[in-house]
Amino acid sequence: MHLDRIVISGIGLTSPLGNDLGTFRQNLLAGNSGVSRFPVRNMGDLPAGVCDFEQTKHQKRKEIRIGTRAGSIAIYCAHEALHNSGLELDNIDRSRVGVYLGITEHGNVETETEVCQLFDHYDEEVKYWSHHHNPRTVANNPAGEITINLGLTGPHYTVGAACAAGNAGIIQGVQMLRLGECDYALAGGVSESIRAYGIFAGFKSQGALADHEDPTKASRPFDTDRNGIVVSEGGCIYVLERLQDAQARGARIYAEILGYRINSDGTDYVLPNPERQEECIRQALDNAGITPSQVDLVSSHATSTPQGDEQECKAIRNVFGDSGNTLVNNTKSFIGHSMGAAGAIELAGNIPSFEDGKVHATLNLDNLDPACELPGLVSGNAVAKDGGVNVILNNSFGMLGINSVLILKKFEG
Amino acid sequence: MNKEKIKQIVLDIIAEIAPDEVLTDVKPEVRLRDQLDLDSMDFLDIVMELRKQHGIDVPEGEYRQLESLDSCANYLLPKFESGATA
Numbered sequence: 001m002h003l004d005r006i007v008i009s010g011i012g013l014t015s016p017l018g019n020d021l022g023t024f025r026q027n028l029l030a031g032n033s034g035v036s037r038f039p040v041r042n043m044g045d046l047p048a049g050v051c052d053f054e055q056t057k058h059q060k061r062k063e064i065r066i067g068t069r070a071g072s073i074a075i076y077c078a079h080e081a082l083h084n085s086g087l088e089l090d091n092i093d094r095s096r097v098g099v100y101l102g103i104t105e106h107g108n109v110e111t112e113t114e115v116c117q118l119f120d121h122y123d124e125e126v127k128y129w130s131h132h133h134n135p136r137t138v139a140n141n142p143a144g145e146i147t148i149n150l151g152l153t154g155p156h157y158t159v160g161a162a163c164a165a166g167n168a169g170i171i172q173g174v175q176m177l178r179l180g181e182c183d184y185a186l187a188g189g190v191s192e193s194i195r196a197y198g199i200f201a202g203f204k205s206q207g208a209l210a211d212h213e214d215p216t217k218a219s220r221p222f223d224t225d226r227n228g229i230v231v232s233e234g235g236c237i238y239v240l241e242r243l244q245d246a247q248a249r250g251a252r253i254y255a256e257i258l259g260y261r262i263n264s265d266g267t268d269y270v271l272p273n274p275e276r277q278e279e280c281i282r283q284a285l286d287n288a289g290i291t292p293s294q295v296d297l298v299s300s301h302a303t304s305t306p307q308g309d310e311q312e313c314k315a316i317r318n319v320f321g322d323s324g325n326t327l328v329n330n331t332k333s334f335i336g337h338s339m340g341a342a343g344a345i346e347l348a349g350n351i352p353s354f355e356d357g358k359v360h361a362t363l364n365l366d367n368l369d370p371a372c373e374l375p376g377l378v379s380g381n382a383v384a385k386d387g388g389v390n391v392i393l394n395n396s397f398g399m400l401g402i403n404s405v406l407i408l409k410k411f412e413g
Numbered sequence: 414m415n416k417e418k419i420k421q422i423v424l425d426i427i428a429e430i431a432p433d434e435v436l437t438d439v440k441p442e443v444r445l446r447d448q449l450d451l452d453s454m455d456f457l458d459i460v461m462e463l464r465k466q467h468g469i470d471v472p473e474g475e476y477r478q479l480e481s482l483d484s485c486a487n488y489l490l491p492k493f494e495s496g497a498t499a
Contacts, residue, residue, distance in 0.1 A: 060433045061432035061433050062430070062431055062432060062433050062450075065430065065432065066454070121465075122465075127459070127464065128464065128465060130461070131454065131457045131458075131461070132454070344416075
């Protein structure tokens with residue numbers, strides 16, 4: 001079966017470490033943390049990753065009032081990605097643009113806000129419940145807000161995939177391009193999760209919420225003192241195109257999608273399954289037609305939970321233990337866990353490796369947990385990789401046992 | 414309470430729900446939709462804010478009484494004067 005080659009020709013992002021790829025990358029290479037304290041209802045000031053992009057850059061104030069934070073993040077990223085790609089919407093068929101966004105969850109923030117307001121101020125009288133609630137909470141909201149803001153008329157929807165969603169959104173875009181459902185895909189992931197205390201409370205009850213007196217040290221994957229997740233917000237959207245289309249318009253090509261795989265643990269609601277993770281990585285490698293030793297960099301998923309990190313390390317060790325070529329890093333150690341955006345943002349922070357040959361480190365790795373020992377694990381400072389970086393493998397896993405692996409290759413025309 | 418105060422109350426609500434609009438030259442006798450970028454959802458917001466901020470309920474069948482600042486003032490004055498609560 002012939003499959004079109006799909007490439008990345010634009011990147012737009014907002015993260016706790018910058019609102020464009022250049023700034024984000026610079027901070028990753030410099031070893032700066034983007035985690036700060038953020039007021040969470042009923043829980044005090046907690047370590048979190050907060051974005052400071054200019055909302056009114058691409059939205060009217062009325063749009064911001066009516067829409068959602070996830071919608072604003074999505075709109076910002078979509079505009080920035082399109083601008084970065086050099087595409088002019090006035091010169092293309094807007095019905096041929098598809099929007100595919102990964103989300104971990106959507107609607108918690110809006111529902112929680114509405115319920116709290118009703119209880120706090122209106123004695124639970126439902127006549128004070130906002131008529132904006134349903135359009136804000138439908139699961140397609142962030143993708144739909146993009147189409148309204150940009151006047152796009154192609155398909156749009158979100159892909160619910162827990163914390164594997166960032167990869168899943170990109171994979172969906174690739175598939176829709178190959179099926180001919182669109183000519184340009186705006187694909188990636190978004191998250192507004194820091195604005196719902198229930199997300200934090202859920203992780204705390206589970207014993208999986210990070211706690212540290214210094215918020216910049218709270219997210220510490222693979223470290224012996226790690227104690228849980230730092231919840232973050234953010235978004236990253238890519239412009240994806242068929243290779244021939246991108247070349248025909250002279251687009252800058254960041255990378256080619258070489259392969260991918262999504263599978264399921266089929267075992268537990270929360271606990272990861274390293275066997276299925278390993279299987280997912282191996283199947284993605286098969287899909288890409290490469291061997292483990294051809295992977296230069298594994299962008300790990302590790303979220304700084306005691307058990308999850310150890311399990312992922314087993315899977316990575318089993319696949320790449322004898323590679324001799326593969327480095328491993330972790331972006332959540334810098335910005336926390338941006339949930340539905342995580343896979344897409346973490347991949348973006350590593351894409352410049354194709355050009356500069358450098359690999360950013362894993363932050364806060366002061367005492368490596370022996371159970372997390374990995375050949376090629378980069379900690380401390382960024383390193384220059386011998387031979388450069390030609391292939392990146394991006395892990396992104398989530399609750400209910402969903403695993404996603406995406407493999408990118410440096411594009412050489 | 415008087416009609417001019419009610420017009421200002423409605424304008425203040427519109428300033429919240431349509432923050433991009435310039436409200437310095439709103440003509441009281443002209444339909445709000447004909448001079449501002451307001452849609453049906455915005456009028457639901459006006460109704461909601463009257464309820465939340467002033468305890469005034471506007472039944473669905475009477476929404477059209479809110480079409481201009483003048484009609485708002487005429488319709489809402491007795492409600493404000495009676496100290497109606499939601």
